[in-house]
Amino acid sequence: METPALVVKDLKKVYKTGTEALKGVSLTVPAGDFFALLGPNGAGKTTIIGIVTGLVNKTSGSASVFGHDIDKETEVAKAQIGLVGQELNFNPFEKPLDIVTNQGGYYGIPRSIARPRAEQLLKDLGLGEKMLGRAMELSGGMKRRLMIARALVHKPRFLILDEPTAGVDVELRRGMWEYLRKLTSEGLTILLTTHYLEEAEQLAKHVAIINKGQIVASGTKEEILALHDEKAHQGGIRGGKLEEVFLQLTSEK
Numbered sequence: 001m002e003t004p005a006l007v008v009k010d011l012k013k014v015y016k017t018g019t020e021a022l023k024g025v026s027l028t029v030p031a032g033d034f035f036a037l038l039g040p041n042g043a044g045k046t047t048i049i050g051i052v053t054g055l056v057n058k059t060s061g062s063a064s065v066f067g068h069d070i071d072k073e074t075e076v077a078k079a080q081i082g083l084v085g086q087e088l089n090f091n092p093f094e095k096p097l098d099i100v101t102n103q104g105g106y107y108g109i110p111r112s113i114a115r116p117r118a119e120q121l122l123k124d125l126g127l128g129e130k131m132l133g134r135a136m137e138l139s140g141g142m143k144r145r146l147m148i149a150r151a152l153v154h155k156p157r158f159l160i161l162d163e164p165t166a167g168v169d170v171e172l173r174r175g176m177w178e179y180l181r182k183l184t185s186e187g188l189t190i191l192l193t194t195h196y197l198e199e200a201e202q203l204a205k206h207v208a209i210i211n212k213g214q215i216v217a218s219g220t221k222e223e224i225l226a227l228h229d230e231k232a233h234q235g236g237i238r239g240g241k242l243e244e245v246f247l248q249l250t251s252e253k
């Protein structure tokens, strides 16, 4: 079998405040997959991503990216990943073209290569007209797309998006889905966290549901949907079946 894009084993995280954010999380994202990590606010999604990308120190457990252990081969592991974080974290006074080009510099990509690549990415993401203005002039959805362009400039094999469509309106969200679909069809592996159940239902091959620092369900989308228990469904819940499975698995009992 091909080396998975991500293998996380028994990951635990206790923050200094005493919060037990992860209580032993294991998951595998196969190479080429579109993997959706679902969970309510505070479930631990961003903490997992933080650990995998080297932004958060884990308490215990292990993680490897395309077979590269994040502790032993930190730089190689990191170079495989493009991260679109949950928070907007670029300088609003800079130009989108510079923001994306400069990111290439962190990965040792010469400017002469990074710049045309940045231009192309921004055009592909519909920001061609805006790339020489200030980033602060972009709409919410455009800012999100700028983050995607920036995450792709070093040609990572694995793109991680933490709630990329939060605050993005429906039409733009669908446009972003199309773009992400195109990327996976070209061989990129994607891990996405989302609140929008419809998003996972539309896009994901595999789904894991996390609640209070523990994975409560994981499998192919079809397997997860098969967990749907008709009898437990009392009616009144709107949305697709994935939403019902999600609510059953994450509701307070």
Ligand SMILES: Nc1ncnc2c1ncn2[C@@H]1O[C@H](COP(=O)(O)OP(=O)(O)O)[C@@H](O)[C@H]1O
Pocket (backbone or CB within 6 Å): 015, 016, 017, 019, 020, 021, 039, 040, 041, 042, 043, 044, 045, 046, 047, 048
């Ligand atoms: N830097 C931090 N310090 C202390 N607690 C944190 C920190 N970051 C997150 N937490 C806590 O860890 C838990 C998981 O948070 P997070 O991973 O952000 O969840 P999610 O992304 O699923 O909403 C929450 O209880 C949150 O309050």
Ligand SMILES: [Mg+2]
Pocket (backbone or CB within 6 Å): 045, 046, 047, 086, 162
């Ligand atoms: Mg989060």
